[in-house]
Each structure stands twice: as C-alpha cells, then as structure tokens.
Amino acid sequence: MRRTLIRLALxxxxxxxxxxxxxxxxxxxxxxxxxGEQVYKQVCAACHLxxxxxxxxxxxxxxxxxxKLATADYPISVVMKGQGGMPWxxxxxxxxxxxxxxxxxxxxxxxxxxxxxxxxxxxxxxAAIKGSEE
Amino acid sequence: MTDSTAPSRRDxxxxxxxxxxxxxxxQAMTALGHAAETQFTGPPVLTGAKPGASVVILGAxxxxxxxxxxxxxAGYSVKILExxxxxxxxxxxxxxxxxxTESDGTVQKVQFAPGNYLNPGxxxxxxxxxxxxHYCRQFGVALEPFIQLNHNGFIHSSEAFGGKPMRYKEVATxxxxxxxxxxxxxxxxxxxxxxxxxxxxxKLMEALRGWGVLDKNMAYTSSLKVSAQRxxxxxxxxxxxxxxxxxxxxxxxxxxxxxxxTAMSFYFSYVMQTTMFQPVGGMDMxxxxxxxxxxxxxxxxxxAVKVAQSDKGVTVSYKDVASGQMHDVSADxxxxxxxxxxxxxxxxxxxxxxxxxxxxxxxxGHVKIGLEFKRRFWEExxxxxxxxxxxxxxxxxxxxxxxxxxxxxxAVLLGAxxxxxxxxxxxxxxxxxxxxxALAQGEVFHPQxxxxxxxxxxxxxxxxxxxxxxxxxxxxxNRKAHYKNLVTLDNRVVLAGExxxxxxxxxxxxxxxxxxxxxxxxxxxxAA
Numbered sequence: 141m142r143r144t145l146i147r148l149a150l151x152x153x154x155x156x157x158x159x160x161x162x163x164x165x166x167x168x169x170x171x172x173x174x175x176g177e178q179v180y181k182q183v184c185a186a187c188h189l190x191x192x193x194x195x196x197x198x199x200x201x202x203x204x205x206x207x208k209l210a211t212a213d214y215p216i217s218v219v220m221k222g223q224g225g226m227p228w229x230x231x232x233x234x235x236x237x238x239x240x241x242x243x244x245x246x247x248x249x250x251x252x253x254x255x256x257x258x259x260x261x262x263x264x265x266x267a268a269i270k271g272s273e274e
Numbered sequence: 275m276t277d278s279t280a281p282s283r284r285d286x287x288x289x290x291x292x293x294x295x296x297x298x299x300x301q302a303m304t305a306l307g308h309a310a311e312t313q314f315t316g317p318p319v320l321t322g323a324k325p326g327a328s329v330v331i332l333g334a335x336x337x338x339x340x341x342x343x344x345x346x347x348a349g350y351s352v353k354i355l356e357x358x359x360x361x362x363x364x365x366x367x368x369x370x371x372x373x374x375t376e377s378d379g380t381v382q383k384v385q386f387a388p389g390n391y392l393n394p395g396x397x398x399x400x401x402x403x404x405x406x407x408h409y410c411r412q413f414g415v416a417l418e419p420f421i422q423l424n425h426n427g428f429i430h431s432s433e434a435f436g437g438k439p440m441r442y443k444e445v446a447t448x449x450x451x452x453x454x455x456x457x458x459x460x461x462x463x464x465x466x467x468x469x470x471x472x473x474x475x476x477k478l479m480e481a482l483r484g485w486g487v488l489d490k491n492m493a494y495t496s497s498l499k500v501s502a503q504r505x506x507x508x509x510x511x512x513x514x515x516x517x518x519x520x521x522x523x524x525x526x527x528x529x530x531x532x533x534x535x536t537a538m539s540f541y542f543s544y545v546m547q548t549t550m551f552q553p554v555g556g557m558d559m560x561x562x563x564x565x566x567x568x569x570x571x572x573x574x575x576x577x578a579v580k581v582a583q584s585d586k587g588v589t590v591s592y593k594d595v596a597s598g599q600m601h602d603v604s605a606d607x608x609x610x611x612x613x614x615x616x617x618x619x620x621x622x623x624x625x626x627x628x629x630x631x632x633x634x635x636x637x638x639g640h641v642k643i644g645l646e647f648k649r650r651f652w653e654e655x656x657x658x659x660x661x662x663x664x665x666x667x668x669x670x671x672x673x674x675x676x677x678x679x680x681x682x683x684x685a686v687l688l689g690a691x692x693x694x695x696x697x698x699x700x701x702x703x704x705x706x707x708x709x710x711x712a713l714a715q716g717e718v719f720h721p722q723x724x725x726x727x728x729x730x731x732x733x734x735x736x737x738x739x740x741x742x743x744x745x746x747x748x749x750x751x752n753r754k755a756h757y758k759n760l761v762t763l764d765n766r767v768v769l770a771g772e773x774x775x776x777x778x779x780x781x782x783x784x785x786x787x788x789x790x791x792x793x794x795x796x797x798x799x800x801a802a
Contacts, residue, residue, distance in 0.1 A: 161638065161745055161779035162396065164671040165540030166664035167532040169696035186639055186701035186736040187743075195377045199616045199742055225615030225743050227636035232695050 168232075176244025179237050184245070187226070192249040199225070204249035212257045215242045216265045230269075235262040314405035314782075318789050320348035320796040327799055329792070330355065330590050330603050332578045332620075333611035335363025336781050337770040337788035339564035340409065341609050345792050346568060353603055354568075355576040355592050357740055362561025363611075364395035364741070365781060368644070368731055369556070376737040382705050385646070385729040387684040392644030393557040394733035395744075396781050398422070401549045403782035405789070406560070410553070413563035420550040421676045423541045424661020428719050431666050434531035435524060439663070439719050445524065445534045447487070447504035451494035452526040454486020462492070496523045537664050545780065552676060560781070576601075580621040581608055583766045607795045611771040611788070613637070615743035628764045631756035635773055637743025638693060639736035641700040643669070643712045645689035646729050651722040652687065653679060667715040668696040684728055689716050697744075701734030708732040745772060745779030761787065763794040 173179045184192075187200045194202035209215055219238050222228035229238065236259045243257040327350050331338045334356035342352045360366070368374065370386040386392070398420040399406055410417055425443035435445075460466055461475050470478065482488060487500045494500070501507075501520040510518040540546055553559035565572065575595040582589045588608040593600055612620060615637040622629070652658040652674050660676040669690035678685070689712040692700050700708050709730045717723045735744035748757070761774045770784070770791040777783025 161747065162398065162545065163638070163640070163693050163779070164664075164691040165537055165546075165662065166670055167536045167666060168694055169666060169668050169670055169692070169699075171668070171695050171699055182699040182702055183695060184698075184702075186698035186734065189378045189737075190702070193378075195739070195742055196379075197616070197619055197739075199618055200377070222636045222749075224618060224633050225635070225637045227638065227747060228749065 173233070173237050176240035176242075177248075179233065179241035180244055180248075183229075183233070184241065192245065203245050204251070206251060209246045209251050210253055212242055212246060212253070212255070212261060213265060215245065216257070216262055217269070220262070220266055221269055230266060235259045235266065238262045313786060314408065314789075317347075317408065318344055318793050318796075320344065320792070322800060323349040323796065324799055325349070326351065327607075328352070328605040329607045329609060329795060330588060330605035331609045331611065332581075332590065333357075333363060333771070334361040334561075334565065334572050334574075335611055335771065335784060336365055336406075336561065336564065337611040337772070337774075337784035337791075338363075338609065339561070339568055339788075340405075340785045341611075341770060341788035341792045342568045342571060343409075343564060344789065345795075346571075348796065351605075352568075352571055353605065354572040355578055355590065355603065356572050356574050357577050357595070359574045360561075361565035361572060362558050365557055365561040366395060367391040367393050367556030367558040368733070374731070374733070375739065376734065377739045377742060378737065380705060380737075382731050384731045386644070386686055386731075387646065389678075390646060390684060390686045391556040392642065392686055392688070392731060392733070393552070394642050394735075394738075396557055396779075397552060399551040399781070400545050400547065401551070402544075403780065405785045406781050407551075409564070409785070410560060413560075413567060415559050415563045416554040417551040418554050418677060419660075420552040421660025421674075422546060422548050422550045422662075424658060424674070426656075426658050427661045427674075428658075428663035428665075428672075429533055429537050430664065430718055431531045431533035433666070434528040434533065437718075439665075440524065441505060442537065444504045444521070445529055446538050447500065448494075448524045449529045449534050449538065451486045451488070451500065451523065452529055454482040454488055455492065455494040456526075458482045458486075458488060458492040494523065496520050533664060533666050540664075554677065578610075578612065578620050580623075581610065581767060582623045583608070585765070588766045606766065606799070608767045609788070609791050609795070610767060610769050611784075613741045613743065613771065614746065614773050615741055622767070624764045624767055625759075627759040628762075628767075628769070631760035632769075634752040634756040635746045635748055635760075637735075637741075638745050638747045638779070639697045639701055639734070640744040641690060641692045641697045641708075641732065641734045642688060643690035643700070643708055643732040644686050644730055645709070645712060645716070645723075645727065646684050646686045647723075647726040648684055648728055649726055650675075650679075650681065650685045651726055652720060655722060656720065663719050665715065665718060667718070668692055668699050669712055669715045670696050672716060672719060689713075689730065690732075697734075698736065700732070701736045705732050708734075748773075748778060761790065763791075763798060768794055 188203050192203035194200045220230045239257045239259045239262045246253040329345050329350050329352050331342055331354045334354045342354055345352045368384045369391045370384055372384045374382045427442050428439040429442055429445050430439040489495050498520045505521055506518045507521045508519040576592045577595055578590055578592045580591040587604055587606050589602050589604045591602050614632050614635045617632050658674050659679050660674050663672040671691040673688035675685050713723050768791040770787045772778055772783040774787040775783030
C-alpha cells in the first residue's frame with residue numbers, strides 16, 4: 141500500500157511538472173531525505189540559506205529566531221501551500237518529511253519550540269487546504 | 275459591422291468565444307485556418323500617441339526593453355530604471371573575467387577561456403517564438419541551430435540497464451519495439467475486439483510491425499533490421515570486413531524505467547521541438563541588441579523603492595545603488611517588469627486585487643553548472659555533437675555545446691540543469707561542492723571528466739540576489755484566481771514579464787507581455 145502511494149505520488153509529480161516552461165527533461169530526481177536536518181539542508185537552504193538567515197533584503201524571510209514558528213500549523217501550511225515566491229511542497233515532499241523539517245527548524249536556528257510536530261498534523265492541514273480549494 | 279449585416283471574421287470569433295468559451299473559439303479559429311503558433315502577428319501598431327506622453331519602465335530585461343522600443347517608435351517619451359549595471363535581466367551570459375555573487379555573499383569568478391560562455395538563463399529559442407525571432411531578425415542578431423534532439427546522447431537511470439548509460443536511439447527504439455509487441459499481443463488475444471473493427475486491427479498490426487520493427491512473429495527481437503534504428507555492435511563498413519553485426523536489444527523491464535519515456539516525451543513537447551536556435555556568441559547578444567536600439571534611456575544601478583500613482587500620473591522613487599541617494603521619476607504611466615519573487619521590496623501603490631496577484635506566483639529554483647574542459651571529448655571520443663544526456667541523479671541533464679564543433683581547445687559543457695528538489699539540493703551547496711557533485715555524477719557518462727576538467731561556475735537561481743528564483747511557476751488555481759488581475763492595467767501601472775504570460779520562463783512570454791502592457795497603456799491614452 142505504502143509503495144503504491146509512493147508511486148502515485150511520483151506520478152502526480154510527473155503530471156504536475158510545468159509542461160511549458162524551459163525546464164530540464166527526464167523524470168523528477170528523488171532525494172534521500174531521511175530526517176528534518178537533511179530536508180532543511182538539501183531543500184530549504186537553497187533559498188533560506190545555511191543558517192536560516194534569509195536573503196539580505198528580507199525577500200526570503202529568515203527562519204532563524206522567527207516568532208511565526210511558535211504555532212507549528214503556520215509553517216506547515218506555508219510549506220504545503222507555498223507563499224509569495226516560495227513554491228508549494230505538497231507534491232515534492234511527503235507528509236513525514238514536512239513534519240520532520242518543520243520540527244527541525246522549530247528547534248534549531250535559535251528557535252526553541254519543543255512541542256513535537258507529527259505527520260498527522262501535516263495530513264490534517266493538507267486535508268484542510270484541499271477542502272478550502274474545493 | 276456598421277454598414278453590413280455580415281459579421282466580420284473577428285466579430286464572428288468574438289461571438290463564438292462568448293457563446294462557447296475559449297475552446298470553441300480555438301476550434302473555430304482552426305477551422306478558419308488561423309490557429310496561431312504564437313499570439314504574435316507583428317509588432318504593435320500604436321498610432322496617434324499624444325505628444326509628450328511618457329512612460330517609466332522598471333527593469334531593462336526583454337519585457338521592459340521591447341516595451342520601450344515600441345513605445346519610442348510610437349512617439350512616447352520613455353525612461354527605464356534598471357537595478358543592475360547591465361541590460362538584459364535573465365537574458366545574459368557569463369564569460370571569463372565575470373564574477374557573480376550569491377545571496378549569501380559567496381562570490382564566484384568565471385575562468386572560462388576567451389570566447390567560451392555559459393547562458394545561465396534562457397538558452398534556446400523555439401522556431402515558433404515569432405515575437406523574439408522578429409526582433410532578432412530586425413536587429414540583426416545572428417542565430418545558429420541549437421541542437422535539441424541528439425539520438426546519440428545518453429539516457430541514464432540508476433534503476434535500469436544495470437546503471438549503464440544507454441544511447442537515446444537504443445532506448446527509444448527498444449521502448450517502441452517492446453510496446454508495439456505488447457499491443458500486437460493484445461490484438462492477437464482479441465483484447466481489443468470491442469474497440470477496433472477487423473479492418474482497423476489489421477491496419478494497426480501493420481503499423482506495429484513497421485513502427486516497432488517487429489519480426490515475422492510480431493515479436494521484438496535483436497536483428498540487423500532493428501539495429502538499423504538502435505545501432506549496431508559493428509556498424510556497416512567497406513571492403514572485406516564491411517558486414518555489420520546486430521546489437522542486442524534491452525529488456526522490456528529496463529525500457530519501462532521512467533527515464534526512458536520522460537526523455538522521449540520531452541522532445542514531443544511543443545516548446546522543445548526542433549528547430550531551435552541560439553544567438554551566436556551568447557544569449558546576451560539579444561539583450562545587448564535591444565539596449566543598443568533603445569539608446570541611452572536606461573538608468574542603471576537604480577533600485578526602485580516605491581511606485582506611487584494618482585489619477586494624474588506615476589512617481590517612482592529609486593535609490594542609486596552606489597551612492598545610496600534617492601531620486602524620483604515621474605511619468606504618465608509605469609510598466610513594472612520586476613520579478614514577483616522580489617517585488618515585495620517595492621512599495622507598490624496598486625489595487626488590492628493586483629497586490630494579491632503579485633503574491634500568488636511561486637518561482638522555480640533551477641540550477642545550471644558550466645564546466646570547462648580542455649578538449650571536446652564528447653565529440654572526439656563519444657560522437658556527441660550538441661543535444662542532451664539525461665540522468666536520474668541531481669545534475670539531471672548534460673548539454674553539449676552547439677557551436678564551434680570540431681574546434682580545438684577548451685570548451686564549456688552544461689554539466690547540470692536541475693529543477694525542483696534537485697535544483698534546491700544543488701543550490702544549497704557551496705560552489706566547490708556543486709562542481710564536485712557535477713564531476714562525480716557526470717562521470718557516469720564521460721569517464722574523461724576528471725582528466726580534462728579545467729574550471730566551472732554554478733548558477734543557483736534561488737540565490738541570484740536580483741531575482742531569488744528562476745521563473746514563475748503558476749499553479750492552475752492561482753492562474754484562475756489572479757492572472758487576469760496581474761496583467762490588467764491598474765489605473766496607471768501595468769505589470770509585464772514572463773510571469774505576466776502563459777509562456778512562463780520563455781523570452782517570448784516576456785516580449786508578448788511587454789507588448790500587451792503598452793498596448794493597454796496606448797488604448798487608455800487614446801480613450802482619454
């Protein structure tokens with residue numbers, strides 16, 4: 141069942157690839173992202189930078205010392221839906237990976253929000269997003 | 275339609291469009307022989323501009339410069355404010371001696387040999403991008419073929435073919451052969467009897483036999499006939515050892531790897547079809563040609579800070595990047611081409627609907643890595659002249675230079691072109707790590723890499739400070755909710771750029787949107 145789901149997720153990702161943009165060919169690359177730290181380093185750090193400091197002008201917000209992380213639902217929702225120039229990651233990351241990275245950022249980079257983030261939280265928010273779109 | 279009862283072609287289309295929606299209109303257009311390849315039918319005709327009418331344009335990329343060029347032609351007074359110290363925006367090229375600073379302060383210095391370059395942004399032009407080609411033709415920008423589909427490029431999957439790179443011609447031939455055999459089997463097993471008449475089944479069987487290169491038993495097997503498509507073990511020669519020997523076809527399980535069909539499907543894409551072009555000497559030849567044509571109307575190093583508007587006009591406040599001094603420019607109208615990924619830095623006095631639209635467009639984070647090698651081993655050793663190789667590793671794609679083939683001396687190969695997760699992963703690395711990754715992963719195709727490598731540069735668009743992203747990536751939902759608001763003249767301010775088009779990430783989209791933006795302004799001035 142899990143395998144089928146992963147396959148379905150992959151198919152969705154293929155279908156979602158912007159067909160018209162000038163993009164590389166080939167299938168979407170799969171990354172091994174075993175924990176929150178790896179998700180941060182290999183995905184989020186591209187824009188939010190290595191120390192979560194954000195871009196110098198603030199167009200990409202700093203995640204370090206960020207009070208908006210106090211409630212986990214907010215960062216989860218941003219990751220799932222995207223915001224401004226940030227793309228939505230609901231098709232690129234699994235709910236488990238989203239939970240892991242939100243948990244990681246909330247307890248690192250001068251943030252100390254210790255309450256755990258569960259995969260179920262991500263699924264709950266995903267369902268709410270889906271509901272609001274329908 | 276004033277003096278005749280017969281509707282004009284245009285009226286008819288508008289009517290059909292209203293009654294049946296866009297799809298019906300498109301069908302009708304097709305029937306009337308007018309299904310356009312692009313929406314460009316020629317430069318805009320803006321007659322009767324009011325003397326002294328003025329427009330300030332933010333951004334000297336292609337959208338801004340195309341808008342400026344046409345406005346000037348029509349008689350408008352035009353000024354452009356550009357944040358960088360050069361024209362072109364994403365239309366640019368990196369050459370030896372250039373340096374490039376990332377958003378975290380990391381500096382890369384390009385060390386390419388003279389004449390070599392990397393196009394970090396746009397790099398290929400479809401033959402049907404008529405607006406862009408129109409300006410290239412008009413400005414005398416020399417174009418040369420961009421070799422897109424190369425049957426001798428490689429396809430690599432870590433999960434198929436034992437991890438060995440295969441030539442495109444091998445896997446594409448095998449994919450079509452194996453699937454043809456399967457479909458033939460389904461027909462023989464009468465699985466399609468309720469879908470196809472006996473006559474059509476016969477026709478399809480014939481097609482499968484020819485298209486799939488099946489044998490007399492309708493099976494896909496190794497043979498000289500098949501090798502005439504996928505290549506031989508020993509290619510045909512002359513004289514005593516001239517006879518060819520067939521190659522061995524790959525297994526069905528291997529060719530079902532998604533890396534195979536996604537590559538084949540890539541070349542079917544409307545915007546990826548041959549013929550494609552590139553400017554001789556670097557993509558920035560286009561931006562430079564525009565800049566030359568519009569003349570000295572660009573203020574460089576000018577960072578727009580505020581766009582204020584009233585019923586009378588627009589005032590843009592900008593900061594001179596070097597001195598930090600603030601200045602104002604006033605005009606009747608403003609065309610803003612600043613990428614939406616960074617537009618939050620500008621205080622834009624626009625309607626709530628436009629504001630919401632400006633926040634609704636996410637950006638992709640593509641990465642390109644240019645590697646300079648001592649010689650063209652891909653040509654000399656591997657018989658690859660231009661085109662691409664694909665892999666399921668993070669580098670995603672290699673692309674071989676399309677110019678100066680058979681040349682001696684150093685050449686630059688595109689050692690990575692990555693999107694989505696792979697793009698983010700490469701962007702998150704240091705420049706040294708990116709190069710090391712490109713070398714380590716690219717070696718799968720070309721073991722010559724380490725021996726021939728000289729230097730390289732990586733461009734992670736998520737970290738390019740003046741855009742912090744690569745190209746707009748509209749979701750369908752956001753497109754529905756916000757696109758119209760984004761592209762519609764908001765009192766005296768109108769947005770333009772690839773993000774304000776259905777051709778996201780293409781120069782054609784930038785130019786078409788620039789033209790539509792000034793057409794709206796012109797229509798407004800004519801109505802006033």
